[in-house]
Amino acid sequence: MKLTIHGAAQQVTGSMHLLEVGQYKILVDCGLDCERDHHVMLNENFPFNPGEIDVVILTHAHIDHSGNLPTLVRMGFNGQILCTPPTADLTEILLLDSVSIFMRKEQTSRKHNRKRPGQGRQPLYLQKHVMDTVDRFITIGFNRPFRINGDIELTFIPVGHLLGAAAAVLTIDDNGTEKTIAFTGDLGRKNYPVLNDPEPLPPVDYLVCESTYGGRYHTKDKTIDETLVEVIDRACVKESGRLIIPAFSIGRTQALVFSLNKIFSKGLLPPIKVFVDSPMASIATGIFRKHHGLLNEDAQDFYHKLGDEFEFENLTYVENLKDSRQVSNYFEPCIIISSAGMLEGGRIQDHLYNNIQNYYCTILFIGYCAKGTLGHRLLRGDPIVHIKDRDLAVYATIKKTDLFSAHGDHDDLVNTVKQQNSQQLKNVFLVHGETVSMQAMADTLEQDGYKVTIAEKGLAYEF
Template sequence: MKLTIHGAAQQVTGSMHLLQVGQYKILIDCGLDYERDHNVQLNENFAFRPEEIDVVVLTHAHIDHSGNLPTLVRRGFNGQILCTAPTAELSELLLLDSVNIFMRKEQTSRKHNRKRPGQGRQPLYLQKHVMDTVDRFVTIGFNRPFRINGDIELTFIPVGHLLGAGAAVFKVNDNGTEKTIAFTGDIGRKNYPVLNDPQPLPPVDYLVCESTYGGRYHTKDKTIEETLTEVIDRACIKESGRLIIPAFSIGRTQALVFSLNKIFSKGLLPPVKVFVDSPMASMATTVFRKHHSMLNGDAQDFYQKLGDEFEFENLTYIESLKDSRQVSNYFEPCIIISSAGMLEGGRIQDHLYNNIQNYYCTILFIGYCAKGTLGFRLLRGDPIVHIKDRDLAVYATIKKTDLFSAHGDHEDLIDTIKQQDSGKLKNIFLVHGETSSMQAMADALDSDGYKVTIPEKDLTYEF
């Protein structure tokens, strides 16, 4: 059995791991490498021959895990893509949105290179390639062993983080010897809105574990409801202003809407108008409703007592661009939830453009903003930011909370690993994190007798 880490090696994005059993090749995840996003060819060229991959196993829908699947298909992969049903449906939404992003970047590139024909930025893939990819999805339920072939069995174990996300656990007959290996994908946190807590993994011989929040801890002194109530009370009630919350359309927005629903249904605040301005968020919410049985006990109880978790009085889902623009003419206190979370495109830029110089506007960040993004610059405290070809002074109040992060922190990650017996777990491969995060986890695990490897990109490990 051989393992090669082709992506997310000593960095966060671009998850892509190759497991080879004899001549059979399994690719676990095929994500976009954001650090290579400036150069399409770097995401386009694989370190292996796509046509030689027998099957792909997808842990969850996020683009850093699924976003390069259409390229793999375009370059010759013709096998099945195994995942859960919600992962298949959410991946389709995200991959189609990626095509739109690619096309916008291509248009911008052509605009800037009018005098240099052929220098425009070509899209990595098109809608046709996404639909070809979607046709290859084969869905599997949680905790239901699926025999890939005579020697390999796959089971998805729920790990929270996102609807449908599952660790991929393989039981392998390797020349008459049974071996087990698990790939965590991304591990969620406990008591997260809508989603179930991560389920313990079965005992395995080898573990490929994410390390995004290694060495870091989430805030624990306040609950999500307490934090939101405090911010809304100040921004919308006491100051009679508006609260803008940039949020990713899939996962983060549903968690936020459910949290607001609970706050207003309990009467913790007077009614405030809430706009969800993201067509993709509306489509994703439909997927959440469809797979309602997969939501956590809190959401199930709420539904039984009060109805739809994602619908309440004064909540409006905005579809058309015309209606989106009309929000600027709504002068009563309100909450605007819009994507994208890092402010690098989407309708959120229109709302920022119209409100960044409004003293009675608060912008609440509920997710990570990568270095170089508009969100990063606002969080850094830049007094002037560039939005839609204009430099605008920042008069709005900027706030942040990490309580909506769907990633488990250092404690959650270590707890997940320590469910494994250190005497039986032969090796832990840390991926999907910065080197400092991996080292913090390695140091914590080493003292308890676990063997840890921080793998290099494209290096093959045989066991």
């Protein structure tokens, strides 16, 4: 067997791992490298021939794991894409949204290059390529062994993180010798709203493990409900203002809405109007309802006792742009949940444009903001920010919490590995993390007797 890490090697995005068993080639994930410009053709320069890939295994729907699949198909891949049913549904809407983003960027690029014909950006792929990709999805339930061919069996193990997210466990007959290898994808954390806890992986010989939060720890002194009640009480009750929460449409918005539903149903706060301003969030919530049986026990109990986890009396899903603009004219205390968690596009920019200079507005960040984004500039305390071609002074209150992060922290990651016997586990390949995170995780594991390799991009490992 030969393993080559072609993406997310000492960086977080662009997951893409090639496993070769004899002449058979398996690609695990095919994500966009978001540290490159999506529209520059760097993402289409695969270090292998897409037409030679026999099968793709997709661990979950996030764009840094799925976002380059249409490019792979466009350039010659014609095999199956294996994933769980929720992953197939969520990936489709995320890929279609990527096309919309590409087209908007292309239009902007054309405006800026009117005097230089041919210099505009070209979309990485189009809707046709997305639909061609979706046609290749073959869905497999959790913990149901699936024989890829006579020598290779695949089992998906639930790992939390996102609805449908799975670790891929492969049992391989390699010239008469059985070998096992697992790819964690992204690992979730315990007690996360809506999602089940990650399940332990079976014993394997080799483990390709993410390391996003290596060396970092989540806040543990407060619960999600306590944090939300404290922020909402100050922003919307005591100050009679508005609370804006940027949140990714898929996963985080559903966790946040369910948490708010529980808070209001318990009477922990007076009724406050909540707007979810994201068409994609509405579609994604429908997918969560479709796969309701995969939600955690807390969500199931709530449903049986009080009804839909994602609906309550003061909640409004804002469907069209006209209604979104009307939200700005709602002058009572309210909570606005809007898409684009890093504030780099979408309707959230309109809400910020209208409220960043409002002393009675609070902006609560519940996710990671990459360097260079508007969200990052607000979090570091910039007094003036640039929004929609204007420089605006920041008078709104800026807050953050990491409790809605769906990634396991250092302890969660290490404990996942430690479920494996250090004598049987021949090697742990660390991926999907910055170098400092990988090194922190490697140091901890090596102290406990595990052999660890910090994966290098393009380097082949044979075993």
